[in-house]
Amino acid sequence: MRPLLPVLALIALAGSAGAQVADLVDRSALRVCADPANSPMSDKDGSGFENRIAELLGQALGRPVRYTWFPQVNGFVRKTLAAGECDLVMGYAQGDELVLNTNHYYVSTHVLVTRPGDPLAAVERLEDPALQGHRLGVVVGSPPATYLARGGLMKLAKPYDLMVDRRVENPAGQMLDDLQAGVIDGALLWGPIGGPLAKARGLSVMPLVHETASPKLWYRITMGVRQGETDWKHEINSQIRRNQEAIDRILVEAGVPILNDYGTEPKQVAN
Incomplete structure (x- = not known):
C-alpha cells in the first residue's frame, strides 16, 4: 500500500500548462524514485525486481537509470515525484489517484505461504475449513485480514x-521467520513480496486466485508519473507493451506470482 498525499498538492502541480508540466521530465536519464530498502521489490544495491525492470526500460529508452532514494512512508510521492525529483515510480496499484497511472505491466495477488509438506500448503481459499484452529500471520489493514x-x-x-x-x-x-520457527502456521502476504521471499527460503506459495467475495485480493500494477504528463505516460506505455515478455520473465524469475488480466488464473509466460 502507498502513503496518502493531500489532493491539493497534485492539483497545484497539474494546474500549470501541459507543456510546462511535461518539461519536468528529464530526457537525459530515466529518473526513478524508489525505496532503498524494500527488498525484494527495490533495493539500493539494485537487486530488486523493480530495479531490474527499471534498467530494462532505461536500456529501451537509451538512457541511464538514476535513482532518488526515499522510504515509502507518509510523504513519499509529495517529496519525490511531485517535487520533481524523479519522473517515474514503480509499482502502483491501478486507480491510485496520487499519480497518473500507466498501463499495468503485471497483475498479482495475495498468497498463502506455508512450510513445505504442511497440509495447509494445499489450501486455495481463505474460507477453507482446514484453516480453522490455525494461527495465521496477516498484515494489519490488508485485504486478507477482512477474510x-x-x-x-x-x-x-x-x-x-x-x-x-x-x-x-x-x-x-519477521512473519516468515515466525512461520519457519512454528510461531504461526501460515503467512498471508502480498504476492510480489511474499512470493520472492518465500522462494529464497524454500517455502510453499499458494496464490489466492479463487476468492469471489469482497475485497478482491488481486490488483493490476502500473507505474506512476506526474498528473498531466500524458505524453510521458504514453511513452512509458509503449515501452511496457514492447518489453512485456522480458518484464514477465523478470517477475517469474524473481518468484512473483503473475496472473492474467482478470486475476482468475496464473499467466502463461513464454520462456
Missing part, C-alpha cells in the same frame, strides 16, 4: 504492521 475476520480466524491470528520504514523494520521477513 480472516469474516471467517472467525482473527482471534488466533498474529498481526504485523503495514506502514513501516523498511530501513529499520521488516514485517514480511
Whole structure:
C-alpha cells in the first residue's frame, strides 16, 4: 500500500500548462524514485525486481537509470515525484489517484505461504475449513485480514504492521521467520513480496486466485508519473507493451506470482 498525499498538492502541480508540466521530465536519464530498502521489490544495491525492470526500460529508452532514494512512508510521492525529483515510480496499484497511472505491466495477488509438506500448503481459499484452529500471520489493514475476520480466524491470528520504514523494520521477513520457527502456521502476504521471499527460503506459495467475495485480493500494477504528463505516460506505455515478455520473465524469475488480466488464473509466460 502507498502513503496518502493531500489532493491539493497534485492539483497545484497539474494546474500549470501541459507543456510546462511535461518539461519536468528529464530526457537525459530515466529518473526513478524508489525505496532503498524494500527488498525484494527495490533495493539500493539494485537487486530488486523493480530495479531490474527499471534498467530494462532505461536500456529501451537509451538512457541511464538514476535513482532518488526515499522510504515509502507518509510523504513519499509529495517529496519525490511531485517535487520533481524523479519522473517515474514503480509499482502502483491501478486507480491510485496520487499519480497518473500507466498501463499495468503485471497483475498479482495475495498468497498463502506455508512450510513445505504442511497440509495447509494445499489450501486455495481463505474460507477453507482446514484453516480453522490455525494461527495465521496477516498484515494489519490488508485485504486478507477482512477474510480472516469474516471467517472467525482473527482471534488466533498474529498481526504485523503495514506502514513501516523498511530501513529499520521488516514485517514480511519477521512473519516468515515466525512461520519457519512454528510461531504461526501460515503467512498471508502480498504476492510480489511474499512470493520472492518465500522462494529464497524454500517455502510453499499458494496464490489466492479463487476468492469471489469482497475485497478482491488481486490488483493490476502500473507505474506512476506526474498528473498531466500524458505524453510521458504514453511513452512509458509503449515501452511496457514492447518489453512485456522480458518484464514477465523478470517477475517469474524473481518468484512473483503473475496472473492474467482478470486475476482468475496464473499467466502463461513464454520462456
